[in-house]
Amino acid sequence: MLRNLQELYQYRALLWALSLRELKARYRASVLGFLWTFLNPTLSMAVYALVFGVLMENAPERYPFYLFSGLLPWIFFSTSVMAGTTSVSDRKDLLTKVRFPAQVLPAYVVLTNLINFVLSVPLLFLLGIAFQDTPSWHLVFMVPLLALQTLFTLAIVYLLSALNVAFRDLQHIIANVMQLAFFLTPVLWDVRSVKGLDRFGLVLSADEVQRAVVLVNPMAALMTAWRDVFFSHRVPDVEPLLVVLGITLLTLWAATTVFERRREEFAELV
């Protein structure tokens, strides 16, 4: 795992060049160009604000802002995973023509989306100001949260991209799984509004269910923490994040092991 990350650092110039190109290429042919990086989230923000702020009057208070403080980190995760799954299998041109460090491919997809996320955070602040909310000192927690989510995403993307080379059905499965994951993760809803459970012979208090949701799903824990930083202005709970860190390190170890073992056949199978 360490060797893999060290190599990634070695190839940082390549990683950086590919990410920058990806960011530039996305809107290259369009008239507004790079502005779309900001326009896209702004426009979807406007849509949500219209629906939940104006049309649906019984929506929770400041709901568009609440929604967006979770949606941005989620978009970072989900686009990374979806694009990352095919990142190796789609780059036959690079893998079979030159000696190319394969792990750069999933990594640069994650990096590109990370940059996109960071660029869109100021828009979130603008939205907050529109809802009489100003960013607080809790923003310092952005750094460890960002690092944690990036590592977790990288681990998932390593694993999926390596497996998708030999098993292409995975990319279609993942598209559906991500949709399910979107609803299982508290992006649209608040984890603290989850009620207790008394079904199938299980009796759980609201607190227990909430803990279970956060501990089982690393993205739920991260999402709650992002909300604490952006929306509620409080210090995130450390315990669920430590669990996420544990899961992340385990997944990253497993993913790099799988990736290293499979990379030799990438050039033959893509």
Added chain:
Amino acid sequence: MTDAIVLDNVTKHFQKRSKRNEITTLKSEVVRILKGQRKLVEPATHIEALKGVNLVVPRGTTMGIVGRNGSGKSTLLKLVTGIYAPTSGTVQVNGRISALLELGAGFHPDFTGRENILINGIILGMSRAEVKSRVDQIIEFAELGDFIDEPVRTYSSGMFMRLAFAVATHVDPEILIIDEILSVGDAHFGKKSSAKMNEFRQSGKTILFVTHDLGSIETWCDTAVWIDGGKTRMVGDPRQVVGAYRQAVAAAEAEGERVGHSALSSPGLALPDVKAPAPVEVKSPVTVEELRLRDGVGAQPSAFSADGALDAHLDLALSAPASCDVSVEIATVGGVTLFKTMYPVGPLPAGKTTVRLSLPRLGLGDGAHVLTATAWSGELPPHALSKSLVVAPHPSAVGLIRPEHAWATEPAREPVAPLPAAQATAQA
């Protein structure tokens, strides 16, 4: 001095992922189960591309690889480059390696030539600073002019290849791997590419390259290796290896004509052994030791003038006194004979003799040709030696040959008069 590339008993197998046209999918499996067929036992599910190759490329030498399509040449290059990992055996590479397997890896059509130079250079292993410092050289070499700041998708294929070649050759590797790409661009750019290659050789780089242009193997390489059916069939002097390869292909073609099929009709199959008169047993008493090509004044130009003279000196070596015949043939690289002449030298003493063929005027079209000198004695097997013969282009003529000719303008509406003798000389 360590060797640049060492391959030790390298094999490479590929998984065969389909049986005939049928790829195994869930659907085909379900259909098979519904039809109640039993699962087919597949005997051979892998392809042996390389079956134990040993090869050593000493530092600073140029080695050419010849062989048929499907014989494993490209697989070999990909193993050396590190794109593939060997199934068994070891591949050892000492030094920074740059591979020109396919040009333009990672080029993005929407980006300008200049932007693509940066990313392609980094992909090929240069640092950002290195690329930046060489950008001007690369642009100059590629000769794209103002197009360098246009998106690559607007380029013609020639421009694309020139840019890609320019980046690839400016990586400054210690070991260069080349797969059949020297024929990039027009004649002018081809000359520049050849000069670049020469520069690489003279600066002591190691070059490993695959080509079907056997003439360039003979002119460029220090050693040649013939890969056949996934094995090294012959390693050694380029002329001998190329000669043996040509003979084997010719023999297989002859067999194909006779029997209706030959090893040539199925890709990758090893060529049959040439049942040539075994050279060890009936050794020809006469051999062409050296073949020297000179122009009218005794110089050895890189390209001969079509209107100038050519002297071919054949240094013959005789192991015993014998009566000899020689021939000289000039053929295109593709093997079409342009001219062949034979000369019965007659009885010669043992030792060395030089026979000279003089052409006061070469009279050939421009391009690279192959001149082959052959010597034999009676019915014994001949011995031949080939040299590449490059003819310089002429601004006002094209074609394979260039006979003496003259142009004249004649007054209109007058009876045709015979040409004045003075005008019937060759054009300068």
